[in-house]
Amino acid sequence: MKLLSSLFADEQVHPELLQKHARIRWKTVAADVIPLTAAEADFPAPKEVTQMLLDQISDGYFFYCSPEGEWELRELVAEISQTRYGIRCQPEHIVLTPGTAAGIWLVVRWLCQPGDECILLDPVDLLFGLAIDSVGARRVYCRVDKNTGQLDVEQLKSLLSPRTRLICLCNPHNPLGLAIPKETLQAIGELALKQNVMVLADEVWHEIIYPPAKHVSLASLEKEFAQHTLTLFGPSKTFGLSGLRIGFLVTPNEKIALQLRQVALQLGMAYSLTLYAQVGAVAALRYGWSWRDAFVAHLQQMRDYCVSRLNRIPGIYCRQPDATYVLFPDISALGMSSQAFADFLLAQARVAVVPGTTDWFGPGAEGNIRLSFATSRFVLAQALDRIEQAVTNYIS
Ligand SMILES: Cc1ncc(COP(=O)(O)O)c(C=O)c1O
Numbered sequence: 591m592k593l594l595s596s597l598f599a600d601e602q603v604h605p606e607l608l609q610k611h612a613r614i615r616w617k618t619v620a621a622d623v624i625p626l627t628a629a630e631a632d633f634p635a636p637k638e639v640t641q642m643l644l645d646q647i648s649d650g651y652f653f654y655c656s657p658e659g660e661w662e663l664r665e666l667v668a669e670i671s672q673t674r675y676g677i678r679c680q681p682e683h684i685v686l687t688p689g690t691a692a693g694i695w696l697v698v699r700w701l702c703q704p705g706d707e708c709i710l711l712d713p714v715d716l717l718f719g720l721a722i723d724s725v726g727a728r729r730v731y732c733r734v735d736k737n738t739g740q741l742d743v744e745q746l747k748s749l750l751s752p753r754t755r756l757i758c759l760c761n762p763h764n765p766l767g768l769a770i771p772k773e774t775l776q777a778i779g780e781l782a783l784k785q786n787v788m789v790l791a792d793e794v795w796h797e798i799i800y801p802p803a804k805h806v807s808l809a810s811l812e813k814e815f816a817q818h819t820l821t822l823f824g825p826s827k828t829f830g831l832s833g834l835r836i837g838f839l840v841t842p843n844e845k846i847a848l849q850l851r852q853v854a855l856q857l858g859m860a861y862s863l864t865l866y867a868q869v870g871a872v873a874a875l876r877y878g879w880s881w882r883d884a885f886v887a888h889l890q891q892m893r894d895y896c897v898s899r900l901n902r903i904p905g906i907y908c909r910q911p912d913a914t915y916v917l918f919p920d921i922s923a924l925g926m927s928s929q930a931f932a933d934f935l936l937a938q939a940r941v942a943v944v945p946g947t948t949d950w951f952g953p954g955a956e957g958n959i960r961l962s963f964a965t966s967r968f969v970l971a972q973a974l975d976r977i978e979q980a981v982t983n984y985i986s
Contacts, residue, residue, distance in 0.1 A: 594880055598888035600968040603632045613833075615942075624973045625942040626961040629764065629916050631830035631885070632969070638877035639831065639870050646869045657860035658851065659686035660868045666875045667838045675796065676810030677821055679842045685850045688862040690794045690824040690837035694721045694758075697790045697820050697839070700853045701755045702727040709749055710758045711741065713765060713918075713946065713955035718758045718792075727755070733954055736920070737909065739768035743777040750781075756788050762795040762805065765918040765944075765951055765960045767911020769799055772806045779808055779815035791821045794837075795914045797828040797882055800890045803912035809840070816842045820850075827915075828882050829874040830964075836867040889915050892963045892970060899974045903981050915964040918946070922957035924981070932959055934984070939976035 596602075608616035612632070615625040634640070658664075664681035671677040671684075687693040694717050702708060704726030710718040712731035722729050732746050746757070759778070761770040782789045789808060796805045809816040824837035841847050854860040893911065900908040900919050908919035921931045932945035946955035963970055 594884035595887065597881065597884055598633055598966070600966045602634065603966040603969055605969075608632060619942055620940075623936065623940045623942055624969060624976075626963070626965075626973060627942050627944050628832075629827070629914070629962045630832040630964065631915075632965040633830055633885070635830045636874060636878040636881035639829065639873040642873035643866055643870050646866060653865070655863060655865040655868065657855060657863065659863055660865070660872070663868045663872050663875075666872060667840070670875060671821070671838075671840050675793070675805075675807040675821070677807055677816060677840055677842070678813075679840050682844055683841055683847050685839040685841075685847055685854065686863055686868070687837040687839060687854065688859060688864075688867070689835040690792065690822055690826060691717050692835075692859055692862075693822040693824075693837040693839045694718060694790065694792065695724065696850060696854055696857070696859060697788075697822070698722055698725055698727065698756065699857065700850055701788060705753065706755045707751055707753045708756045708758060709746065709754060710952070711760055711763065712953060713951035713958075714758075714760050715764045716950050718760070719952065722758075728753075730754070731952055731954070734763065734766060734768075736766065736918070736954065736958065739763070739766050739909070741770060741774055741778075743774060743781065746778065747781055750785050750787065754785070754787055756790055757782060758790045758792065759808065760792050760795075761808070762793075762799060762913030764795060764914055765916050765946075765955070765958075767909075767914040767916060767918065769803045769805055769913045772811070775806055775808045776811055779811055779818070782818045783814050787818070789815075789819045791819050793821055793823045795827050796823060798886060798889065798915055799913040800886070800893065800911075805913065809842070813842075820846070825871050825874045825878075829878045830885070831870060831874060834867045834870045836863075836871045889964065892965075892967060893917075895967065896961075896963050896970055896974065899978070903978050904985055905981060916960050916962050918955075918958045918960050920958050924985070928956055928959055935959075935977060935980065938980035938983070939973075941973045941976055 664684040698721040706727045708722045809819040821840040826832040905924040928946035944960040946958035
């Protein structure tokens, strides 16, 4: 473990390499800015992934792959779905997508017509709303309490209508860092069953969870829930592989899996799968688990460090997340909007964060900002020093 923990030591984060490679963060900001924006890791992925990809391309061939994807990967995903998440399924039930994000689009496209309604949490990551908009369906927001992380199932029930096609869950939740409790999931499963509504359970964050919190998959709770649930995950967050672009949709219903594959073909999505993403995913799922364990141990320390430092800054309150590597501090006491505070931090602290605007996370996000802590302690210390200094200057 000692050796593995050194994978996440300060010297593993190289700003000059990140400025070259991290296309939507370090590369887009000025050299003196620390980007705590997009939720991706600043560390090299498990070395077995790199090695298997190098082996794959070393003969110089770049061939097409089948639109159904590699059987070996589907077998592995089915095995892991059962052993780690308690979801009973076979390789036939796994639909590969070019990223978890693409999986959201696929499900929405499969289920919804213009004018249909989809329930999404508020706040929540922007992907859900964008996917719903893309098919002309209507967003129906279900508030999550930002302070307690509670999701009110009675409220969810009140939002259902004859036009509701889908309930989108994000578990663990980005940006609240919340693992949805088993009792809440049980109630949501019962509701979905009774009302015959499908649930998209985006569980891409399921492995970034801090003990004693535990991730529970909705589809693992009851066989009938699983029939109403499309579980979605991928290796982006678990293994630091955001650029690999591969996602897994799991349904124990073979008919649904076939329909999803059909829609993926119609959208050209099935032809967007690459062998390299699949080879990388196989390597991660076979050999990446000790890397993941050390990563989560590092992240837990960084979470504790960042939360305690943020809470020492006047005007900022940060709830401790039990999952994910994002924080969503409340900055409303400072009297600035989320956008104004993000602009202020960029200008005065040279730290980039994501503002809690409606566009990013829904109307309920106002008053907060999101920052990612999947980097080194050294980088975080610098960023927090600068934020603390800028806020202290502002209020004094
Ligand atoms: C809830 C959620 N779903 C999906 C994604 C995107 O995952 P992927 O990189 O596999 O497309 C993210 C990324 O932040 C996310 O937070």
